[in-house]
Amino acid sequence: MLRTLALRSFALLPLFLNVASPALAAERLAGLHQAASIAVDEEGISHVRARNAHDLYFMQGWVHARERIFQMDYNRRLASGTLAELVGTPALASDVQLRTMGLRRAAQRSYDAASARTRAALEAYAQGINAWAQAHALPPEYAALQLGAFDPWSPVDSVAIGKLIAFSLSFELDIPRTVALQSYVQAGAALGFDGVKLFSHDLWRSAGFEPDATVPDAAVATPRPPRKGKEQRGMERAHEERHSGSDADLMRDYLERVRDLPAFRGILDREARGSSNLWAVSGALTQHGRPLIANDPHLAIGTPSTFFPIGLELEEDPVFGSSFPGIPGIIHGYSRRIAWGSTNNQVDVTDTFSEQVVPDAGSPSGLSTLYQGNKEPLVPIPQTFRANMGGNLVVIPPGGSIPAVTLVMPRRNGGPIIQLNQATGAALSVQYVGFGPTQEIEAFLLINRARNLREFKEALQRLDVGSQNFVYADIDGNIAYFTTGEIPVREDLQAGMVNGVPPWFVRNGQGGNEWLPVQNPQAHQATPHEILPFGELPQTVNPRAGYFVNANNDPAGVTRDNDPLNQLRPGGGLNYLAYSWNRGFRAARINQRLRELLGSGNRRVSFKEMQAIQADVILRDAEVLAPYIVAAFLRASHPAAIAELRALASDAGIAEAVGRLRRWKGSTPTGIREGYDASDKAGELAMPSAAEIEASIAASIYTAWRSRFIADVIDAPLAARGGLPSPDSQDSLAALRNLLDNFAANSGKGASGIDFFAVPGIAQPADRRDLLILGSVRAGLDLLASAEFFGSANQNDYRWGGLHQVVFQHPLGGPFNIPASGAIASDGGFQTVDAASHTARVARPDQLRFPDGPTHRTVVELREDAMRAASIWPGGTSGVLGSPNYAQFLERWLTNDTIKLSLGREELEHGRVAVERFIPASRE
Numbered sequence: 070m071l072r073t074l075a076l077r078s079f080a081l082l083p084l085f086l087n088v089a090s091p092a093l094a095a096e097r098l099a100g101l102h103q104a105a106s107i108a109v110d111e112e113g114i115s116h117v118r119a120r121n122a123h124d125l126y127f128m129q130g131w132v133h134a135r136e137r138i139f140q141m142d143y144n145r146r147l148a149s150g151t152l153a154e155l156v157g158t159p160a161l162a163s164d165v166q167l168r169t170m171g172l173r174r175a176a177q178r179s180y181d182a183a184s185a186r187t188r189a190a191l192e193a194y195a196q197g198i199n200a201w202a203q204a205h206a207l208p209p210e211y212a213a214l215q216l217g218a219f220d221p222w223s224p225v226d227s228v229a230i231g232k233l234i235a236f237s238l239s240f241e242l243d244i245p246r247t248v249a250l251q252s253y254v255q256a257g258a259a260l261g262f263d264g265v266k267l268f269s270h271d272l273w274r275s276a277g278f279e280p281d282a283t284v285p286d287a288a289v290a291t292p293r294p295p296r297k298g299k300e301q302r303g304m305e306r307a308h309e310e311r312h313s314g315s316d317a318d319l320m321r322d323y324l325e326r327v328r329d330l331p332a333f334r335g336i337l338d339r340e341a342r343g344s345s346n347l348w349a350v351s352g353a354l355t356q357h358g359r360p361l362i363a364n365d366p367h368l369a370i371g372t373p374s375t376f377f378p379i380g381l382e383l384e385e386d387p388v389f390g391s392s393f394p395g396i397p398g399i400i401h402g403y404s405r406r407i408a409w410g411s412t413n414n415q416v417d418v419t420d421t422f423s424e425q426v427v428p429d430a431g432s433p434s435g436l437s438t439l440y441q442g443n444k445e446p447l448v449p450i451p452q453t454f455r456a457n458m459g460g461n462l463v464v465i466p467p468g469g470s471i472p473a474v475t476l477v478m479p480r481r482n483g484g485p486i487i488q489l490n491q492a493t494g495a496a497l498s499v500q501y502v503g504f505g506p507t508q509e510i511e512a513f514l515l516i517n518r519a520r521n522l523r524e525f526k527e528a529l530q531r532l533d534v535g536s537q538n539f540v541y542a543d544i545d546g547n548i549a550y551f552t553t554g555e556i557p558v559r560e561d562l563q564a565g566m567v568n569g570v571p572p573w574f575v576r577n578g579q580g581g582n583e584w585l586p587v588q589n590p591q592a593h594q595a596t597p598h599e600i601l602p603f604g605e606l607p608q609t610v611n612p613r614a615g616y617f618v619n620a621n622n623d624p625a626g627v628t629r630d631n632d633p634l635n636q637l638r639p640g641g642g643l644n645y646l647a648y649s650w651n652r653g654f655r656a657a658r659i660n661q662r663l664r665e666l667l668g669s670g671n672r673r674v675s676f677k678e679m680q681a682i683q684a685d686v687i688l689r690d691a692e693v694l695a696p697y698i699v700a701a702f703l704r705a706s707h708p709a710a711i712a713e714l715r716a717l718a719s720d721a722g723i724a725e726a727v728g729r730l731r732r733w734k735g736s737t738p739t740g741i742r743e744g745y746d747a748s749d750k751a752g753e754l755a756m757p758s759a760a761e762i763e764a765s766i767a768a769s770i771y772t773a774w775r776s777r778f779i780a781d782v783i784d785a786p787l788a789a790r791g792g793l794p795s796p797d798s799q800d801s802l803a804a805l806r807n808l809l810d811n812f813a814a815n816s817g818k819g820a821s822g823i824d825f826f827a828v829p830g831i832a833q834p835a836d837r838r839d840l841l842i843l844g845s846v847r848a849g850l851d852l853l854a855s856a857e858f859f860g861s862a863n864q865n866d867y868r869w870g871g872l873h874q875v876v877f878q879h880p881l882g883g884p885f886n887i888p889a890s891g892a893i894a895s896d897g898g899f900q901t902v903d904a905a906s907h908t909a910r911v912a913r914p915d916q917l918r919f920p921d922g923p924t925h926r927t928v929v930e931l932r933e934d935a936m937r938a939a940s941i942w943p944g945g946t947s948g949v950l951g952s953p954n955y956a957q958f959l960e961r962w963l964t965n966d967t968i969k970l971s972l973g974r975e976e977l978e979h980g981r982v983a984v985e986r987f988i989p990a991s992r993e
Contacts (some may be wrong), residue, residue, distance in 0.1 A: 095986040100127060100196045104988045107132060108380075111981040112968050113946050113954045116380030116389070122186075123193040125383050126397040128987065130197025130222075133377060137394035137948040138202065139210040140373050142219065143880055144395055145226040147332060148233035149173040153456040153465075156214060156880065161454060161465060163330045168452055169475050169485050172236055175504045176228035178483070182506035182595070183228075190514055191224035194397040198222040208949045210881055215460030230395040231509050235535030237335050238343045238413045239554070240501060243421040244320045245337065246273060246648075247575040249794040251317055256791050262822045269631070271804060271819035272783065272796045276631040277622060278690065278803040279653030282660060284538075284550050285614040287607040288625040290636035290644035316423070316495045320575065323488040323497060326470075339651070339797050340906050341921055343368050345412035346655055346683070347540040348618040349548040351611065352931075354667060356675040360542040360931045363679045364401055364410025365923040367904040372879040372887045373948030373955075375924040376400070378940070380972065381517070387973030388517045391925045391942070398514045401927065403936055405972065406520045406544050408929040411537035412621050416556050417647045418502040418534065422578035424478075424486070426494040434476055438496070441580050447486065449474040482584070482597065498578060502555050507533035507595045512553075522547050522610070529553045530603050533595040538619040544933045550617050552606040552624060555591075556646065557584040558599040562634070563642035571634065573648035605638060607646075616667075616674075618659045620902075621651035652799040654689040654900035662902075676937060679928045684965040685902035690802050691735040691771050697809055698774065698846060701839035702727040711836050717843040722850050725864055726770045733767035737901065739870030739894040765869040768898060772872070773849030775899075776911040779805065781841050781848075782825050784910075790823075798899070798909035812838060858914055870894035872917045875905065875963075877944060887944060887956050892918050893963065903965065926967065935976065939967040 095104070105119040105128050115132045119125035133141060146152040150168030152160035167173075180188065202219045211217065250268045257264030269275070327333040335342035345366040352358045368375045376391035381399060390402015401410045429437035432446035439445075451474050454465040467473035476486040481500040488497040508531040515528035525541055529551055536554025541547070561568035561582045568581035576582050585599035594600060607625040609617060623629070627636050628649055636644040662682045666674050702723070705714035717723055738761040757765065783801050787793040796804060808817065808825055816834035817826035828837040854862045859871065874892035879885035897905025904922045911917060922943065930937040943962045947954035961967065971977050 095988045097990040098127075098131075098200055098987050099990040100200050101987055101989045104986065106987065107985040108974070108977050108982045109985070110971055110977060113957055114378050114380070115946070116382065116387075116971070116973075116977055116982075118382045118974060120384060122190065122383060125381055126190045126193040127197035127200070129379065129381060129392070129397055130194040131201045132379065133392070133394045134198040134201035134222075135205070136946055136952075136954070137373055137377060138198070138219065139208050140948050141198070141222075141230075141395040144230050144233060145222075148176070148229040149226075151455070153454065154462060155216070155457060157458065158456045158465075161456060162326075162470065163332055164454060165470060165472065166327055166330055167332060168454075169472075169487055170236070170499075171450070171475065171477070171483065171485055171504065172232040173225070173229050174450070174483065175507075176225050176232050178504075178506040179232070179508070180225045180228050183508065184511060187508070187511040187514060188224065190397050191227050191510070194227060195222045195224050209951070210885065213881060214457060216457065217460075227396050228510060230393065232503060232507075233332070234393065235503050235507070235509060237332065238535045239416075239418055239503065240336050241415075241417060241419040241573075242336060242499075243419065243573060243575050244324055244497075245794070246573055247421075248317060248320050248324070249273060249796070250574060252791075252793050256793055257821070260790055262790075263820070267819065267821035267823060271808075271821050271823070271825075273800050274631055274803050274807065275628040275633045275649045276803065276807075277628065277650065277652035278693075278799065278806055279622070279657040280629045280631075281626070282618075282620075282622045282653035282656035283626040283629070284607060284609060284612075284617045284619055284624040286609040286612040287550060287552075287617070288627075289605055289607060290625065290627065290638065293635045293637050293643070316490065316493075319488050319490055319495055319497060326488075339799055340908060342415075343413045344621045344651060344904065345410075346618075346620045346659060346902060346904075347410050347412050347538065348616060348659055348663070348682075349540050349542055349550070350616040350663070350674045350679070351548050352546050354615045354672075354674055355930075356671070356673045357930070360546060360548050361674060361676060361679050361928065362408055362410060362540050362542045362548070362931075363683060363928045364412075364540060365683055365904070365926040366401065366410070366412065367922055368924045369920060370875065370877060370922045370924060370943045371920060372877045372885055372944055374877075374942055374944040376942055377946065378925070378942060380977075382973050385973070386518075389938075389970055389972050391927075391940075394948075396510060396513075398510065398517050400513055401925070402517070403929050403938055403972070404517075404520070405936065407525060407541065408543075408931060408936065408938070409516060409525065409539060409541050410927065411539045412619050414536040414538045414552055414554065414624070415621065415647055415650050416536045416552070416554055417572055417645070418536065418554065418556060420500045420557075420559075420572055420582075420584070421487075421575045422481070422498045422500065423575055424496040424498050424578040426486070426489060426496045434474065436476065438478060438498075438578070440480070440578070445478070445480060447476040448479060450477055497575065500584065502557060502596050503534040505533070505596050507555075508593065509533060509535055521545070522549060525549075526551065526603075530591070531593045531595075538621075538624060540617075540619070542929070542931045544931050546931075547611060548617070549608070549610040550612075550619065550624070551608045553603075554606075555594065555596045555600040556606070557596065558601060558642070559583070559645070560585050562645050563599075563638075565642060567634070571648070572645065573633075601638075601644070605644065616663055618656050618663065620653070620655035620659060622653040622656040623647075623650045649800075652803050652900075654799075655902050655904070658685055658687060658689050658902050676928060676930050676939075680926075680939070680965070680967065683903060683923075683926050683928070686737045686897045686905070687735040688737060688768070688771065688898050688901060689735075690775070690806075690899065691733075693806060694775070694809070695730050695733065695735070695771060698727060698842055699731045701842040704835070704839055705843055711831070711833075713831065713840055714836060714843070717840070717847065720847060722862065722864070723843060723846050726774075726846055726850060729763065729767045729864070730771060733764060733771070736761075736764045737768040737869055737873070737898040737905075738762075738765050738896050739868070739873065762868070766864055766867045768869040769853060769867040769872055770846075770849060770864070772898065772911060772917070773852045774845050775802075775849075775909055777848035777852065778842065778845040779910055781845055782808070786823055786825055786827070802909060809838075852912075869896075869898075872914055873898060873905065873907075874918050875922060876918050876920050878920055885950055887959065895919075895963065897922075923962075926962075926965070928967075936972060938970040938972070940970055941965075941967045
């Protein structure tokens with residue numbers, strides 16, 4: 070289904086280049102070693118050519134700065150905890166937390182440990198940025214902030230941005246789960262239910278909504294024999310004993326401090342966390358007998374967009390793809406021999422520990438932690454915070470929420486104390502793989518030069534943090550899936566047991582569950598702790614199925630039975646990767662679409678069919694849950710139904726809504742947009758059919774029902790037991806499916822003993838269930854009819870496009886946004902393949918606006934003569950307001966259209982390009 074184009078108060082700007090242009094006179098650049106060029110194709114995309122690596126990255130820095138310098142400046146400051154120096158005092162809270170985390174400190178460690186090759190690339194890239202900044206006026210954001218100068222770029226700035234990206238994708242606090250478990254256990258002890266089972270079996274399940282959505286043949290661990298009852302009960306007692314006396318206030322206070330900070334948004338909200346789709350199909354199953362891969366990463370789609378498309382050609386060896394402004398090289402792309410992409414893999418590389426801090430005159434900070442009775446000095450990192458106030462940089466004195474120092478624990482991989490009770494000494498510390506001297510930039514620079522499967526695998530082993538699932542294909546016919554990242558080995562899990570609580574909760578900092586010191590060093594290892602070898606991570610080369618899919622779901626099925634500790638390492642110990650992954654909604658839909666294509670017609674998958682799957686906007690949870698609504702209505706309509714159910718079945722609004730849901734196939738078109746103009750050609754093309762309008766209305770009704778059903782079945786029982794914390798949207802839907810699918814066996818009761826379908830005065834469990842299902846339909850209709858939503862009881866008014874909208878937010882907002890006046894109606898919905906997700910707990914219309922989505926959609930066919938590749942990005946190449954490239958891709962991104970890509974000089978010569986030439990400045 071195509072996204073509906075709905076641009077309010079915003080006119081699409083023309084393309085940068087519509088006609089061929091002659092080559093321009095060469096420009097002299099200080100810092101350039103040899104002649105280089107930038108060819109700008111008819112889509113406004115830059116392709117850099119250079120004769121040496123220095124000049125290649127120098128010119129990439131030049132191009133990035135020309136188009137995205139404010140975005141780059143913003144992100145390096147965000148990562149470094151100096152954002153207030155750019156945008157003012159509102160960023161101080163973010164600066165405090167990012168300085169505490171120490172991404173800039175970690176970036177410096179990574180740069181210091183980097184290879185000479187990587188340091189040279191970073192230095193050349195920084196020189197290119199500074200060369201552009203010194204010779205050109207700054208974009209309008211700086212005038213808006215009353216700033217007239219750009220602080221020179223350093224190589225460490227690029228590494229810091231890389232650390233920030235990895236942090237947003239891989240950091241895990243463990244605190245929300247711990248707070249939930251503790252509150253469940255305490256309430257259960259008082260009210261007579263099993264709090265541990267409420268957490269792990271009923272609500273915060275490890276198994277997904279689609280537990281069988283995995284990567285075929287990717288499992289490498291050995292299944293562990295089922296735990297015996299005694300062993301399981303022992304673990305549950307450990308949960309209870311550990312957390313019944315922990316300092317919950319310390320954890321809750323920390324959550325309040327970081328809850329609204331942009332850098333922590335994805336860490337605390339799964340729907341805002343980086344996600345993606347990828348899949349590959351072998352040549353044996355494709356239309357032309359060549360491998361096909363698809364990739365669409367889902368990150369922030371603000372203004373400007375996250376990725377920057379660019380071609381890099383070194384000595385007739387080109388690579389093209391999506392780059393991160395601020396970082397040299399290409400992240401996702403293809404060359405003449407290989408193509409690759411990735412999705413975020415949510416492996417557990419963070420542990421949070423409870424600590425005890427005591428005064429210590431011998432410590433440089435005056436404080437130490439106690440570890441097994443011994444004092445371990447805390448290292449103080451002095452901090453000075455500054456803020457931009459009307460163009461003046463003002464020092465913010467320490468006090469209140471502004472600390473004078475950050476306290477660091479060397480034994481925790483340089484991790485900080487993130488929360489400290491000064492009165493009691495109770496504290497929380499964090500240990501994270503990303504605090505070490507990691508090599509993620511080098512990994513991608515090597516991937517850019519890889520020409521076969523062996524070289525690609527070698528490069529992946531340097532991607533230490535920000536773990537990814539990689540899709541790979543080459544012109545030799547190979548397709549492959551790999552998991553990357555350094556995953557720490559915990560001492561208790563390696564011993565085959567859990568000391569206290571598992572690592573997805575806050576752990577006791579007094580030992581027995583530490584990260585083991587290095588015992589078996591791995592190739593190119595960065596982390597100073599024992600890690601799982603690359604060969605033990607989920608992976609498959611040329612799987613027997615002929616294809617594979619990953620959409621951030623469990624790649625090896627280790628959580629299929631709701632137990633993440635049921636796999637053994639080949640040499641002994643537990644193979645622990647993570648507590649849970651994305652719940653499998655998108656993976657299931659992609660698998661379903663591929664199976665349909667491979668089971669009908671010519672039993673082959675085409676390039677266009679790969680693109681069509683990327684555009685899929687069917688709600689997977691609706692395919693599973695909407696039939697329960699229809700079934701409940703049919704039971705309620707039976708003459709033998711109880712009076713309460715018959716009353717709901719006789720409600721005309723419910724009957725109409727259920728009729729729509731019965732006919733609905735789960736699609737989410739936006740319908741006619743506000744301000745539709747039939748004389749407008751683009752609007753004419755976007756005019757929906759009658760079937761699309763019906764689907765649009767059903768999508769609104771189902772979304773409202775889903776919200777109310779979660780409130781009734783999940784949230785209300787928790788509220789009735791003391792206001793216990795609710796799981797997030799994906800966990801809530803996984804819990805609902807588990808309860809409904811197993812209703813015949815458990816009558817609506819969870820393993821905890823709680824009846825989630827309790828309705829006073831109703832005897833039969835099935836009646837209680839159906840009353841809640843149909844009651845949620847009525848509550849959903851009331852929500853849609855409210856003044857805050859449509860202000861109408863006429864269901865024909867409930868067009869999805871009036872609710873579901875994409876926003877392209879700029880950090881400074883206002884005129885920099887796309888569009889400046891608001892949002893754009895968009896197809897898609899909760900966890901659709903064409904990512905357009907939002908909270909499942911919808912109470913206000915603004916909660917259906919989404920700022921994260923596909924930051925590029927790419928399909929590549931691997932061909933020896935010339936790769937076939939197509940892609941699209943949200944927004945445009947330029948981040949400079951007023952540029953004709955500020956939003957040149959937006960219309961095509963909204964409608965799932967793409968552009969054909971060009972690789973290297975030979976392919977560019979067949980198109981219309983403008984060539985900019987550069988030569989070294991005179992050395993006289």
